[in-house]
Amino acid sequence: MRILILLLSLVLSVVGTAQNRSDQGTLSLSPQQGQTHDIALFEGDQLRWSVSAISPKKAEVGLMRLYDDQEQVLLEAQDFESRTFEFTAKKAGVITLWFQNLSNENVQYKATYSVTSTHKKVPTIAYRQQKDTTYGFAVKQWISHRKKDVVPVQEEGYYLNSTSNALVKGGKNRILIPVQLPEGTQEWYYSFTASRDKEQMENTLASFQLASQLSTYADNDQKLQQAISTLSPPPGANICDVYVMRSEAQAMRFKDKEEFSYHLPSSRENFKSGVVRVKDRRDAYIGIRNPDNLYGIHVGLSITALVLQEDRRLEEVQIPIIRAYKKGYIKK
Template sequence: MKFLSLLLLSLMLNFAAAQTNIDETVLLESNREQDFYIAANEGDQIILEVKRTDGKKISEFSLKALNSSNNVFTERNFKKFKAGITSLERSVYQLHFENKTTKPVAFTVKVGIETHGKPFAELGYKTLYDTIYGPEQKVMETVESFKTKTIQKENFYLNSKSNALVKGGKDRAVFPVYLPENTQEWFYVLTANRDEDAVRNTAKTFSLASELSKYLDTKVSTVSNAVTNLNAPPGAHICDVYLLKEEQANLFRERENFTFYMDGTRENYKSGIVQVKEMPTEKLFLGIKNPDNLYGIHVGIEVVAVIKQEETIVKFKRTPEIHKRKVPFVK
């Protein structure tokens, strides 16, 4: 054979000259299998003796070198087997027995190793862990995601401060911000210009919701970081934008002293995209003022919210199970 040579021994085979690795009496039930393992170095002689003691013939007995996966031999339907084998490789050998009959069979197994004066190969066992997945099971899972939604668009005109004082025009505008439930943060994009057509045309190009949605990846932070990558719309003339609570919005409208949130407030602002993380429980307002004494200004603004949403979906999962097994090896 390619890896091992089989040498038949005489019936007077002397086990005394070899190290006895296996000396077992086996009762093998119907349709069962049993394995034994030995270790041998290259050049060792493996001495085998199998003898049936009760029942029918032994259905099958094979010897396999695990290192090379070489099947040394297979013996079928026998009562007695006696042989010597010269190992052509350092390996663990598997002795495999099968009972394919309908009744139990008993037999003895003796295995010795003759090393011819060299050290004996030592058999060891190492533990391996295998991950096995069980059958698919139906589970309900809540998935969290985020979406953007345009909630307001405004175009309006603000008079100059002098016009507001002398002629009764309005140099300030206030409008509430209607944030949907589960809003995580929100943004507004603004443009200001004395030219009405310029503002109207620029406002038509506002697409902040769709631009931000490209960066959504179940994490709001990715949207926040996206703002620096977006291009601000054109703008030519300044205005002041304040983020206000309702009480302060009324004071702002009446030209009284007021306070505002720094987050979301911009002064001397021509255009841009503003991220707002301020999320108080009460309603918020944006107050916009024209600080110019002589010229009125047109303003276009769009407000976009980032909303968290939850959806229950059906998934099929296979549960992993860790199985431990011992594998023989030559130490």
């Protein structure tokens, strides 16, 4: 484990030419404390360093490691009073010397190193900020899971009289259908078909199955909308007017054949069949009117909602441990 603590009380004395440089200093380490020192080397540079205890004199260096710039251990030694090491760099980069006092008392060490190089230029170390992520032991936490489902709301067939029948014989050429949406609805859709042939309408209503066609794409909004736009509309032979209304007051005005307002983007006039998206989360009303003066018509309506469902579960999770540090490299 690399702990980036700069060498405290290390007094550097640089001697010689660019081909030969040396540093020395004193390391004061408390029990179990570790310190690092970065050294820049070109390919072929030879590094020689020594470590020995000053106070107490017979104290041991608990642990010494040499890391490359990928944090791989190049050399390691443990439990020695005084020792000299040599290393030749196989590639240019910044290596790190790591010292750790494994004893139960404060110890001072003398550290000296020298570099012999064939390069005239002395490498300069620069630092960039980096982060590593590791994971600790698993702990139990309540985790929220969110999922979108396509939920069937209602599916019905209706018969509407002609306009003249409604006017003269008291029949109904319009119906009002309340739409009660499930909790968590994000938006909803309706498929519509109209035909003078009741059997044809009922077969279309039974076979189209809007919810099952859309359920595969519930958690991917882009694919869901693509699926809706590419669906072949259910068969339809005759026309109706379909209005989506957001308030009960406007719905009652539609029912009573008074002037009313409706949601234009999700309403259709002269509509034979198709699938319509309603970008709303609130309950609504659908009004259907047969504009034909002579013929009654059978209509089929299927309503489907896109519902966000959320539940919480007690699960074991591993907590991420993010380590931020500065990584050395040779500045060009």
